[in-house]
Structures are given as C-alpha cells and as structure tokens.
Amino acid sequence: MALVNVKINNIPVQVEEGSTILEAAKAAGIKIPTLCYLKGVNAIGACRVCVCEVKGARSLVAACVYPVNDGMEVFTNTEKVRQSRKTTVELLLSNHNQECTSCVRSGSCELQTLAHELGCDGSKFSGVKTPADEDMSTPYLIRDNSKCVLCRRCSAVCKQYQSVAVIGPNGRGFDTHIGCAFEAKLMDTACVGCGQCIVACPTGALREKEEIDDVLAAIADPTKRVIIGAAPSVRVGLGEEFGMEIGANVEGKMAAAFRRIGFDDIFDVNFTADLTIMEEGTEFLTRFKNKEQLKKEGKYPLITSCSPAWIKFCEHNFPEQLGHLSSCKSPQQMFGAVCKTYYAEKLGMDPKDIVVVSVMPCTAKKFEKGRADQSAAGVPDIDYALTTRELAKMIKRCGILFNELPDEKFDEPLGIFTGAGLIFGVTGGVMEAALRTVYEIVVGKEAPSLDFVAVRGTDGIKEAEYDLNGTKVKVAVASGLANARKLMDDVKAGKSDYDFIEIMSCPGGCVNGGGQPIKTAFERNNYDIKALRAASIYNQDKGMEMRKSHMNPAVQELYKTYFGEPNSHKAHEILHTTYVKRNKF
C-alpha cells in the first residue's frame, strides 16, 4: 500500500493510503474521542463525537470514517471542534437517564467519561425524552433503553460477530430505539445470550441480571453449604477490574478472595473441564469407530457442547443438526452435578442443602443453568452463575483489598486440575485438551508435543489434521457464531469432512466472553484483548506439571469410586444432557 503524508495538528505523519483520520491521529500520538466507533465492527460516523476540522473542507468531518489523502491537514483540537463535540454530548445527555450514582456502569461508562473530558453540562438542554422501555424478559440480561445512545455497537456485534442479529434500530427519528422484530421481548427471539452486546455497550443500557445478593444471602444462611468454582478464563480477567494489566493471572488471589467472602468449599470448574475431556473424548472415540454409519444418521462429525450460547444458536438455526452435538453437559453443569451427587454423598448431605455458585466469563450460563435436563440430583445443578464482573463487585462489596491478598490454593478434591482443563478458556483449548488425551489412548503413548499449536491463535476458523497411528483425524475450531455458521452450513449440506469440531460462541473463546470485564472502545481498538488473556492462560499451562486431563488424580478417583468408567450408565445420567429444537426467529 502506498504511504501518504498528512499533518495532524501540524505534526507530520506518514500513514497508509486509505487510513482514517482517527488512525492517522493515533499514529501522530493524538487521541480523538469516539463513541459509536468500534474497530472492525462499527464505523458509521453517526454519533459525531469524533469530528475534526480538515483544511479546505466545508464542514467538520467524522474522523472514524473520513479517509486521509496526501497533503491533508487536520485539526483535532480547535475551539470549533471542542464546542461541537461538547454540544453533541450535551444533546445526548438531554435524552439520557442520568441516574449515574447507582448505574452499574458508573466509572466504566464511555458517555460519562466523554461528558467529563469535554466539560459538559448534563442539564444544559431540557425537554421531552424519547419514551423508553426496559426488557427484563431473559434470565441473563437487561436492556434499558433510557440509557441507550443509539450508537448501534450492540446490534453491530450481534450481527457481525454472531450472525444472530436479533436487536437493531426500529422506527425513525426521535422515536428510533433499539429493539427486536415486532417489538418482541428478547426471551421470545433467537437471542443466544452471549452477552457480546453488553461488553460492546458504552453505557448502562445493557447489563447482566445480577445474582450477587442471592449468593451473599446463601452464604449468610447457616443451613446451606455454599460451594464456589470459577471457569478457566475468570482468573485472567478478574484482575483487570482491580486495575491490573489485561490478562493478569490472579488465580491465587481469587481463591483467597473466595475464602474471605465465606464460601465453604473453594473448588474449580477446571476440574470438570478435565472431566468433560474424559466424557467427550470417550464419546468421540466411540463415534469415530462408527463414523460411516453415524455420518448417515447425522451424528458425525462430533461437535463440542461447552458453550451454552452456541447450543442455543444451533437449536435455533440448525435444529436438524442437533445429533452432531456432544451430549456432554458443559463444565459448569458437570461441576454442579458432581457437587450435588458425588460430593454430597461424600459429605453425607442432602443436595437440597448445597448451594453451588459458578463464576463464568459468560452471561449465557445464567440461561443454561435453568435449562431442562440439568438437574442430576433432582435439584438444579447450578444455583447461581455470576459473571467475572459480578465477582469483582462482590469482592469490593465485602471490603476485600484484592490487590493485597496472598496467593492461596483451591480445596481438594474438586479444586484439582490439569493444564488441559485450564486451556478450555481459549478458542481451540477444548480441542487441544481432547487431543492430548485421545492421542495417548489411541496411540498408546504421549503425543510428541503437548502443544497442539495449529489449533491455537485467535483466527475465527482453524483446522488441522493429526495422525493417530496411521489414522487421520481432521479437526476444526471456530469461535464467533458467524464463523460457526460457516462450518455448520457445510455440516448441514453434508460436505463437512471433519471428524471433530470445537465451537465457542465468543470471538477468541471464553477469555473474551460476554461476562468478562468491560473494556473501553479505545482499549478494544488498540489492544488485542483476547490474545493477551489467552497468552496468560497458555503461560500457566506451560508451567504446569499435570497437563493431561486423564492424569488428574481427582478425576481418576471419581471414576474409580463413583462413575466406574467414562460414558458409563451412571455418568450418562449425571453428566450428559439433551437438546431441543427452536424456531429460527
């Protein structure tokens, strides 16, 4: 690409032709404020917060979409520019529910930050507000249009990352609002609950349905034994809520915080990630032996079932392909199921008196825990599913100085895990973990390298082929449901020649889930957040002594004393589930 010379605030800079003013300014060390812009997803020049002066141009231009050309002179910080941005934001505030003191996004709200930085008066313009409604219909998220600024970042990620597109702008002009088709409630649509809209929202218009108070009430109840376990990627996200760098691994501090909050058992969902490999790996090998027959029955290739938003997506969009899904419950659900069966028996307790809390990088987990066929002990496997953000709030509410905590360990036996369980948090991780075990079972010795690098990385679709004693196994890994849809279209058409497919709903996998700490658009535009968090997980895995699920001594003990063997009748009753067909829209 050709380079062009431009001047931003008289600073000469050379950038690629076709770059926007926003990008050129960043290269010149200048930050232009934005609101509706989200790199790679939403560049529509709608909000007018990023306006700049261009020498010779008739009016102010939107930096996020205006391309530079050779010799262009741009001014990002003139009186005219500052006044325009300020008025724009004041007009947005005039139609905004300014309950900032109690808003969940106070402190991480991009509108609030802009108002501060631009010196806005929140009550400068008064007048009629657009009538706004609140959608509380789902168990996982709340849409509050009174705080919506119509930036369309939510509908852009819903469509482009996930190809779900259940929310979008309805109506016109002053009556424009984000909603669903025919003003349906979100619960009655094909929304998958991934929460990517929440982490893309600049304000408090989208938030998860919190369960913090319920958890604290359970802890305060002396008749309940309250068990906690966090998903792999929570430990590389949580620290960000306490000012640490992106991807900081706070596993030890997190365990210490659980203990100080008052949980009775500090376990780890990584344990049941290992268990998932035993069940799903065995399921794969069984199907693999029968592949020709199962292909005809629509049950091959096998596809992973850990990601609840993916499951719901498949049920809505590929209802005839549900036979491909592994019948394994997700690690969260296996965690609750094992706690309330095996561990309850060990304790000699009625499962009704056990409360299992999970911490997830995910909002869809709040939906998953309420699904049918997720109650191994006759009571729901999981009682409460918190997001990483909710855990951070709970730690703060309990007066714990997180950054000063010592590193502590999880409790035994359900807090023991291997590196294979840990890497579930990253796209390709379930596949890699399965390969580490499956290779060894089929070939009879450890794989030459436990690092299956071909399935690593943040590409939306990855594929690889492995030789297992002369037998070829072809695998594919997709993250982001728009990518999953591409693989599924082939599966549906009978053209897929893979043996095993891993699908994670969120781009980059759970590390980038909809329940993870919210990053500003500036951070999202300038750092590869999912890659930084993923690197932190791989780094921990590399240093671990146990890196294969079948080597987990607690998993071995569980099979020896309780389940018998993977995919046994008992394992099927407790660790497996079923799916339902749903409508497309």
Place this chain on the structure above:
Amino acid sequence: MSKIKLTTVTFKGTAEQEKQLRAMLNEEKSGAHPSVMAALQKAQAIYSYLPIEVQTIIAEEMGVSLEEVFGVATFYSQFTLNPKGEYAFAVCLGTACYVKGSGEVFDKLCSTLGLGDGETSADGKYSVSATRCVGCCGLAPVMTVNGDVYGKLTAKDVPDIVAKYKQA
C-alpha cells in the same frame, strides 16, 4: 414504548399471494442488487401491508434476520404494518380542515371506534388514519370512508356516520 403500531388483525394471506411473494423474492435475490427495501415494497404491493408472516418469509429468503427486515419496514413511512380496514376511515388534518375543527372530529372518531391513528380493529373491519389535504377544502372539515366523502362535519356527526357502517 414506541410509536410503532403492531397489527392485531388475523393474517388472511392466500396461497396465490404467497406464490407471488416467493416468485418476486426469487427474482429479487437473483438480481444485480438484491435489496430488502425493494422486496418490502413489492411485498406490500401484493398484500397491501407487511405482517409478520410476510416479513418472516422475506427474511428467510433474503438471508437476513427478521429484525433487520423490521428495522427497514419501520424506518420508512411508506411501509405499513397494518392492513386497511374493510371500512377505512380517514380524517383530513390539512390546514383548512384543521382550522375548521377536524382535530375534534378525528378525536371523536378515534374514541368512537376505540382506535388510534394508523390502527385497524382486530376483526379487520375498521381502520383510522389522519390524512394530509384531500383537495376539497370547500367542504372542510372532511372525512372519507372508502369512496364516501363527508363534509362540513362537527364532532357530533361522527357517531351517526360510524353507526351507518356498523350496520352495513
């Protein structure tokens, strides 16, 4: 809450209409510039309005989500989600009619039928709309019902006119 008016009228689309719709969509899809907006225009020409049943077929055939179709359908005022009633009541709110009191006529019509602007009764019999100037200002204020024109109205006249169509 929004100003978007959703219909309560039962969909009565015929097999013939669906055949036309699908043929139109096939043509639209294979054209040089497939467009949801053009598909909606042509669909409305077939059905005279755009109920969820029709928009769902458009979404499926055009390969977009129902919300994307609905977003377009509610953006442009040329599209309507409501069928015209068997008896379509229209009150002129043009300048001449308005200064002569058509606002009161309109309000009375709405309260008599229990409908708002742009709405259709659930049985599909009556619909109400406010129109711009209909071009016979000498008769202001004016209301039309299908082809019938009523001029020099006051709010008091409305119940009798409505009753006439209720008996019909």
